[in-house]
Amino acid sequence: MTFDLRAWCAEHLGSSPVDVLYERVSISSVLGLRLADGREVYVKAREDAGRASACLTAQAVLAGRGLPCPRPLTPVVLTGGLAVHAEESLPGGEILRGDTPSIARRYAAVFARLMAELATVTVEPPLPNPRWSRWDHDGEGLWPAIGFLDSRDQSAVPSFVIDTAERLRKRLLATDLPCVLGHADFEAQNLRWRDGEVWAVHDWDSLAWQPEAALVGAASGAFANVPPPSLVPVESSAAFLEAYQEVRGRAFSVEEWEIAWAASMWTAVHNARWEALHGDAPISLEAVRSQAAERLRRAKIGT
Structure with missing residues (x-):
């Protein structure tokens, strides 16, 4: 990620990261973090194509209804040309494999x-x-x-x-x-x-x-x-x-x-x-x- 992750978390989540639990870089960059206050969160960053806010709004609505999706913790924040947001961690579960x-x-x-x-x-x-x-x-x-x-x-x-x-x-x-x-x-x-x-x-x-x-x-x-x-x-x-x-x-x-x-x-x-x-x-x-x-x-x- 090409922005100051520690500063971003401190500003928007009120706590700084102390450990990286997960990392994936593809179309977007995704980091699973443990914060100093004990919370586990995911921070996602991707190029701003003008679509991120609509996607996050829909995700927040569904999470609020109890649908099985992570609850957003921040709005989309434009940072260094990237659209960045944080969401809660939903650990556990397994992939259901097969194509029958x-x-x-x-x-x-x-x-x-x-x-x-x-x-x-x-x-x-x-x-x-x-x-x-x-x-x-x-x-x-x-x-x-x-x-x-x-x-x-x-x-x-x-x-x-x-x-x-x-x-x-x-x-x-x-x-x-x-x-x-x-x-x-x-x-x-x-x-x-x-x-x-x-x-x-x-x-x-x-x-x-x-x-x-x-x-x-x-x-x-x-x-x-x-x-x-x-x-x-x-x-x-x-x-x-x-x-x-x-x-x-x-x-x-x-x-x-x-x-x-x-x-x-x-x-x-x-x-x-x-x-x-x-x-x-x-x-x-x-x-x-x-x-x-x-x-x-x-x-x-x-x-």
């Missing part, structure tokens, strides 16, 4: 609960959407502008990945379904479970403003992700989509089914591009190769 239809239904029930609650939260749309779900960007070209990816040799990305992404994006952009607030990084790595029940849902920085069917579809393909990410089997996405509708108590329209299936593979094509550009093991890439035809068929996307 039965596990898909458990994740879908949690996602449906969160989406129902978010439907009653009013915030400014948290735009732009997270980069891995930003099929709706307004820039030129297929992919959203991501400097450290765009600077690499794009010829490394297989043509079938590009073709699949182009067809998915065209279908997703063609819908006129209304946008809603939803969690766009609903993956196993961001949830913890205890005694068979969800204990904590993390990464509320990753809220998005997209059609409900697209958000549900994306979750249906990515819910099992722990590093390295992949794409769940088609039948598990189907189970997720069906269970979600059952819990919400309404059936998707034909249009929503198609958008859900189109969105179910967008995260995977983004990850396949990442793998190709970084020379990583082609895990998402091979999943896209093997599943593209069936998912495109279900989305009613022709050649």
Whole structure:
């Protein structure tokens, strides 16, 4: 983090850190800290894209209702070009691993609960959407502008990945379904479970403003992700989509089914591009190769 963490904590939390319990640097930097007064907190910092306050407001509303998410302890504070906030620690719980239809239904029930609650939260749309779900960007070209990816040799990305992404994006952009607030990084790595029940849902920085069917579809393909990410089997996405509708108590329209299936593979094509550009093991890439035809068929996307 490129700011004075000790001074920030003293000013905004009333106590200085004495121990680092956790550290992760990715899109955002996350530090788990023990403060001098004995509290354990998490401090998150990310580039200010103008969306952090809306995400934190929604998180605070849900935490106040007793939903399984950490309670924010500060507002978003702009510090040295970064959006910084602190939230309570929710330790414990385990990752629920697996990508079977039965596990898909458990994740879908949690996602449906969160989406129902978010439907009653009013915030400014948290735009732009997270980069891995930003099929709706307004820039030129297929992919959203991501400097450290765009600077690499794009010829490394297989043509079938590009073709699949182009067809998915065209279908997703063609819908006129209304946008809603939803969690766009609903993956196993961001949830913890205890005694068979969800204990904590993390990464509320990753809220998005997209059609409900697209958000549900994306979750249906990515819910099992722990590093390295992949794409769940088609039948598990189907189970997720069906269970979600059952819990919400309404059936998707034909249009929503198609958008859900189109969105179910967008995260995977983004990850396949990442793998190709970084020379990583082609895990998402091979999943896209093997599943593209069936998912495109279900989305009613022709050649």
